[in-house]
Amino acid sequence: MVLGVNLRWKALHERGACRPPLRRGLQEFPVAFWFLLPAILVLGTFNFYPAFYSLWLSFFEWDGFSPQRTFIGVENYTSLLKTGEFWNSVRVTLIYAGGVTVAALLIGLGVAVLLNRQITGRSFYRTLYFLPVITPTVAAGVVWKYLFDPTQGVVNRLLALIGVSGPAWLNDPSWALLSIVIVGTWKRVGFNMVVYLAALQGVPRMYYEAAALDGANAWDVFRRITVPLLTPTTLFLIITSLIEAFQVFDLVYVMTGGGPLRSTDVVGYYLYRHAFRYHQLGYASAIAYFMFLLIFVITLLQFQLGRGGGAVES
Amino acid sequence: MKAKHFKKLLIHGLLLSGAFIAAMPFLWMITTSLKPPGKVYDAPLFVPLYFYWSNYVKAWSFAPFPRFFLNSAIMAIGITLSQTLLSALAGYALARLKFPGRNTLFFLILGTMMIPFPITLIPSFLIVNSLGWIDTYQGLIVPRAVSAFAIFLFRQFFLSLPRELEEAALIDGANRFTIFFRIILPLSSPVIATSAIFSFLFAWNDFLWPLVVTNSTRMRTIQVGLAMFQGQYGIFWTLLMAASTIVIAPAIIAFLVAQRRFVEGITTTGLRG
Known part of the structure; x- marks a missing residue:
């Protein structure tokens, strides 16, 4: 798949080179993909996804090790507010x-x-x-x-x-x-x-x-x-x-x-x-x-x- | 004329007393770190009269500080290099390449800056744990290998560069990567310096993440090591202050070297890394 994207990007780029560079439009998408990939991977995995993951976690009882996670709804929040x-x-x-x-x-x-x-x-x-x-x-x-x-x-x-x-x-x-x-x-x-x-x-x-x-x-x-x-x-x-x-x-x-x-x-x-x-x-x-x-x-x-x-x- | 003189004196008096409070902990730390045993509580408190350098040698060997220092150096350099390069790449795409959803992506990236760290702490720890990265350099570096703040800095800088620079090269058939590495990056030393100083200080001073993802003494960073050292050898004031001086020095040196860039970074973006 990586190779496919790479080839497509090459093909697009070659076509792009013959055209006036000001009208590029969609064809820069594959290049942009490679420029942005590391940033999206890191920020996605360690910032964006965790924001939702921890919301999801907050509805469970879990020690982080055992395979057993118990869904307890909003109980974590209610017990929090009572503490x-x-x-x-x-x-x-x-x-x-x-x-x-x-x-x-x-x-x-x-x-x-x-x-x-x-x-x-x-x-x-x-x-x-x-x-x-x-x-x-x-x-x-x-x-x-x-x-x-x-x-x-x-x-x-x-x-x-x-x-x-x-x-x-x-x-x-x-x-x-x-x-x-x-x-x-x-x-x-x-x-x-x-x-x-x-x-x-x-x-x-x-x-x-x-x-x-x-x-x-x-x-x-x-x-x-x-x-x-x-x-x-x-x-x-x-x-x-x-x-x-x-x-x-x-x-x-x-x-x-x-x-x-x-x-x-x-x-x-x-x-x-x-x-x-x-x-x-x-x-x-x-x-x-x-x-x-x-x-x-x-x-x-x-x-x-x-x-x-x-x-x-x- | 006299009133003017008095006013000037008053301003300097105020500023100096404030500066004394700002600097006092450093002065005391250095003075104490150089005192011989038995003189710890003796005056003067803020001017080193003794120069008992062996405190530094002792502190350095009491706990595995050389190892802590090395770990922090590897982590800080790793984070600085990766944040600068990867954020520059992303910033370039967001500033110069056209693709659908570009603005949405930019706002999403900015949005990650609004997420408080405690929210991401537990899931990030679980991810690093499941990758088997506890007690490794990749566990310390990779989760912070990109900075949304640096992306923002780079994007703003690239937007200010004239497009003609790239267009000539594009017509000559250069691809975007060549343009980025050969034309854009060499022109970007100011913003690279700004981004690098923020990254380095952030990484060097960081505490909570290294505390959570390292377990063995061998992999502790210098901040975690200092906190541990304080718990164990807290009664040895001179050694503890020598250790603190060693921990603070790289941050202050880095700041003094790149002060202008750092202050510019704060005032032009109004943000901190």
Whole structure:
């Protein structure tokens, strides 16, 4: 069959060569087939097909090894919704995602505005702020875990300098999640800054010149011109940040293992445990689909809100 | 004049304190990794005064880090090469070749970027398992051998190239593969660099997939190895920080080399790999 396609492609190509190249139409199909085959195979097998396969799996009870899969309908979903541990992980994930998104957005915007001018060391600052973004999450988690050490960690030692006795951070159920939010924010700010900086450079100077003529002060300019003009960028950053944060796994795995007392047990980690430790593949697939739904709904909501907000501004 | 000076000082003050927070973990990591035993908790915390390099030698030999490093290098290079070549091929077809359903296919490919990784994780694991690819390089590489994001990057780039380049060659009877490899690819070094840096950083930093598809210590990647090392030797701060430095260094070097391309990739597409 491969040979057949190959010959057909050759034949078509030879005919094509005699014609003016602008009118090609269908005859490029076989060539395109070979150009696209590897991509379609890989994305099909490991992205597209799995999306449906895991939906199908979520209706079964299966450990992944035994030949026996039991169809149980929506039972995985109903038992999911009845499990307090699952709702805890949803709550933890929402707090993490919300915290990182808001904090990194505000700081990223602040840094971008400060850097959006002729200033010495501009690229130096930009590189430094961006380093956490490209740092492997596992290594970052390891280092921060020790920075948060209750007695000898840098964070508490710095706090002690200003007379504050810091909490036990990762060892304290009421501080552990905040600690992870801090690391997530630290890793995200640089990305937001770079995107905001690019957006700020696209703002026409005349807006600012007009505002200056009207005698507007810096805060007014920021609030009335910069922020509204950046709305599409902000929306984009919120959505990508939420989607990324909903899937957080590495940080939790390395820093807390979901503890203490499940206070950092994000959905990604909850899913991992059920899939690869307890071998409940059907149940874990239901979790994955629930997460997908959450991401989908929030994305839609964001677009809706964004449209509403835009209307109010104008 | 004085107010202007003050403002400048204030801005630099703010930026510097932010930069300190961004850089502090790195400074502390490197400083700690170079401290001799017994001095771990001693000041200074952010400036290396000691240079006790044997921590690196020790960390390197405590766990099979050379092997982890090799595994990660093979995986990252494999993924970078395949993502770049295969995504470029697909991007070219989507930008230049005419066939029915081209736009639908392009949107389907873009659509795969919207699928959260946890959704594909379990089925991908089952597929790799049934292929007998657990604990193999192909298990680490093949499922990520193509990137929808890279396809998008390449397609946009090829659309911006003038068609005349290819049309002359077509009239001369060159086929599409010749055109692609002889004319198009040599012109594509900017987008190749952008795609390659994204692929490399993604692969080097990746954790969950290697964690799931490798079982034996022999096949662990460096990120998984570091997480394991932390569990076993967590009490040796200096060694752990030396290991972390070894893990972070390639990512930072790659980024510094290709920083401009990387930042361009983010800002022109507004997306990340």
